[in-house]
Amino acid sequence: MAIGGYNQLSLISLNTQLGNEAYKFQSARAALYAYLSATKIKTLYVPNYICDSIFPALKSLAVEIKFYSINERLLPIDCPKLTKKSDSRILLVNYFGLLNKQIKKLTAVEPELFIVDNSQALFCEHIEGTTSIYSPRKFLGIPDGGFLRTAEKINMPETMYDASENVGHLLLRAAGDVQAGYARFLAAEQALECFIPKKISVISAHLIKCADINAIKEKRRRNYKILYNKFKSLNQLQLPINDHVPLCYPLKLGVNVASICRGLINSAIYLPRYWHSDYSGDVGISMFENTLFLPIDERLTEGNAHALSDIIEQRI
CATH class of the missing domain: 3.90.1150.10 (Aspartate Aminotransferase, domain 1)
Structure with missing residues (x-):
């Protein structure tokens, strides 16, 4: 514990525990990259309604991308059929955190073949046997963060993400200056476009502890x-x-x-x-x-x- 010196923000730790059993990276796309890299997955089935941000990571790993269609209820029209020994995976998106029950039903038979993208569903429980990915910064005031839950062994990087240059938008928004913070928000988002995995920043890790x-x-x-x-x-x-x-x-x-x-x-x-x-x-x-x-x-x-x-x- 450091005593004395310059002052700090008055952030009260509630000792909030979130993602205790997860691997913690700087972003959800870095978490996906880490999983695909560790497991040598060759093909990923992706819904044809998804954020483009994952594609550079897939292409860098030479993962073949195959699209499947979704219906008006945002569920697969015809879910791809894979075998347990397959080197392919199916990515299911929990759109807006509103498809918990449907995804649990879809993954019930062979859960190990599914990656559940819970980027928009931070508080959805991990489905045992699946791999799931979370993006806590979409729900919390933190500059970075991505969780990975999987049964696979993942070697964590030694380097920690440095978020010290990317917290300005959070402070400006808290102070009520939304417009001034927007440019800094875009810069913070751009900084996370690099999908090479790093550990979640010490800043985000602490801010999570302060979240109610x-x-x-x-x-x-x-x-x-x-x-x-x-x-x-x-x-x-x-x-x-x-x-x-x-x-x-x-x-x-x-x-x-x-x-x-x-x-x-x-x-x-x-x-x-x-x-x-x-x-x-x-x-x-x-x-x-x-x-x-x-x-x-x-x-x-x-x-x-x-x-x-x-x-x-x-x-x-």
């Missing part, structure tokens, strides 16, 4: 239910209501939402778009073009969530 996980879960569920109840008759997606801690509330409409998103910026409402990709099939294209991905994180009070729902209702 129970409060985060409770508030996300509450805000999701508020939006669910408001828009369930309009939403073209069939969404569950219980037993999930979602990333967001995806509101799929019958119109292109690009102009709505642009208009919301004037009200300081910033919505992500998932995902624009040359590899997307019809469902992926319609999800990107026609869906508003509404925030439900713990920063929204109950009043904020109702106000957001009213604003969205007026816009659509």
Whole structure:
């Protein structure tokens, strides 16, 4: 313990435990790279609605990419059939953290053949026998982080990710200067494009210990239910209501939402778009073009969530 010297931020450790049994890297794509590199997987079956960020890592390992289609419920239309001794794996995406039960059913027979991408489902339990990947920075105010749960032996890198240059956006956002922080956020994201595995940074590891996980879960569920109840008759997606801690509330409409998103910026409402990709099939294209991905994180009070729902209702 160091005594005296310069001051520090007043961050109170709650000794929060998250991902204790996981290998901890700087990002989810680094975790995927580490797994594929260790297991010498030659072919990966990928849904045709996914973030492009994983493809450079796959190509660098000469992993063959084969796409499969998903239906309107975001599930495989025809899940590839593999054998236990296969050098291939099937990547299942737990979209928005809302497909927990369906993925558990899909992986029940031969779980070792599946990689479950829980990047959008931090609080979804690992399914025994599968390999699962998590991205805690999508749910927590941390600059880096990616968890890997697998039965395979993974040799961890010695180098630790240095996040000291990539925390500015978190501090600026906490201070209320969202616009000033945005450029730094983009720089922090760009820094994580390097998929060569490193250990999670000491900064993120400490910030996780300070996170009130129970409060985060409770508030996300509450805000999701508020939006669910408001828009369930309009939403073209069939969404569950219980037993999930979602990333967001995806509101799929019958119109292109690009102009709505642009208009919301004037009200300081910033919505992500998932995902624009040359590899997307019809469902992926319609999800990107026609869906508003509404925030439900713990920063929204109950009043904020109702106000957001009213604003969205007026816009659509």
